[in-house]
Amino acid sequence: MAELDDTERPLIAHLLELRARLLRGAAGLILVLLCLLPFAHKLYALLAQPLLDKLPAGSQLIATQVASPFFAPVKLAFFVALVLAMPWLLYQAWAFVAPGLYRREKKLALPLLSSALVLFYAGCAFAYFLVLPMVFAFLTRVTPEGVAMMTDISAYLDFVLVLFLAFGLAFELPVALVLLALLGWVTPAQLREGRGYAVVGIFILAAVVTPPDVVSQLMLAIPMCLLYEAGILAAGMIGRQPGAPQPD
Numbered sequence: 001m002a003e004l005d006d007t008e009r010p011l012i013a014h015l016l017e018l019r020a021r022l023l024r025g026a027a028g029l030i031l032v033l034l035c036l037l038p039f040a041h042k043l044y045a046l047l048a049q050p051l052l053d054k055l056p057a058g059s060q061l062i063a064t065q066v067a068s069p070f071f072a073p074v075k076l077a078f079f080v081a082l083v084l085a086m087p088w089l090l091y092q093a094w095a096f097v098a099p100g101l102y103r104r105e106k107k108l109a110l111p112l113l114s115s116a117l118v119l120f121y122a123g124c125a126f127a128y129f130l131v132l133p134m135v136f137a138f139l140t141r142v143t144p145e146g147v148a149m150m151t152d153i154s155a156y157l158d159f160v161l162v163l164f165l166a167f168g169l170a171f172e173l174p175v176a177l178v179l180l181a182l183l184g185w186v187t188p189a190q191l192r193e194g195r196g197y198a199v200v201g202i203f204i205l206a207a208v209v210t211p212p213d214v215v216s217q218l219m220l221a222i223p224m225c226l227l228y229e230a231g232i233l234a235a236g237m238i239g240r241q242p243g244a245p246q247p248d
Contacts, residue, residue: 010013018096022219025085033081040073043080044153047160050132050185055213061153063246076157083124086117108182108238116175123171124164126223143193163216166209168223176236177231188236191228198228208215 036043047063063069090113098106143149180186191198206221 006233021092021096025089028088028092029081029085032085033078036077036081036084040077043178044076044157047076047180048153048156050128050159051136051156053133054136055149059149061156062150064152065154065156067165068152072153072157076161079161083121086120090117106240111193112178119171119175120168123168126171127167131167131216131219132160134219135163135211135213138215140214153165157212163210166222170205170220171227172230173224174234177228178234181235181238186235191232191235195228201227202228 016203052060063072068124094113098109102108140149177186177191181191182190202224203217206217206224210216210220
């Protein structure tokens with residue numbers, strides 16, 4: 001077997017390190033999932049509560065597919081496991097890339113990663129505790145007379161997960177603006193000047209990714225507008241720090 005030359009050894013070492021980090025991340029995710037699987041049905045009952053609270057007394061969700069009573073709770077358990085294991089997964093990614101970063105880059109990356117994680121959790125919590133009750137209250141009010149609102153458990157799960165992802169990712173807007181400013185692609189002044197275009201884009205995005213009701217669209221668009229302003233402030237504070245990259 002031919003020996004590796006000096007240029008191949010670092011590449012092989014990086015690939016081995018990457019494999020090890022991926023395996024550790026997957027092992028952590030699987031461990032969390034195994035811990036959650038016995039509680040999958042309770043998790044689904046908790047997720048369904050915002051809709052059940054707004055339905056008439058005695059109403060319930062239905063299963064129109066044979067295997068959906070099994071797969072829907074398992075799918076939810078996997079999503080919850082992924083969310084809970086995200087700090088561990090991000091740590092593995094950080095441990096892989098950190099040795100190649102400068103000290104200033106490490107100093108900026110850790111707050112950004114932490115902020116992104118917290119904002120995603122905040123977006124999901126906002127969707128569960130505020131958006132879902134208001135959306136379901138609106139939908140039950142507009143249900144035609146004589147029509148029973150009987151939602152399939154798989155369709156309900158997909159609907160709620162889309163909302164969670166939409167709000168979780170939307171709450172990442174300040175982090176995205178800070179990253180753009182750090183890369184020198186935009187400045188806080190440009191962000192302020194483009195505020196009007198950003199607001200229009202936010203409302204269009206909210207209309208696309210949320211259900212076709214005004215309530216959910218406003219409840220996504222208004223926080224995003226506020227987060228846009230927070231991103232401008234954060235980008236300005238980062239830009240004034242010593243050693244921060246300046247645009248050409």
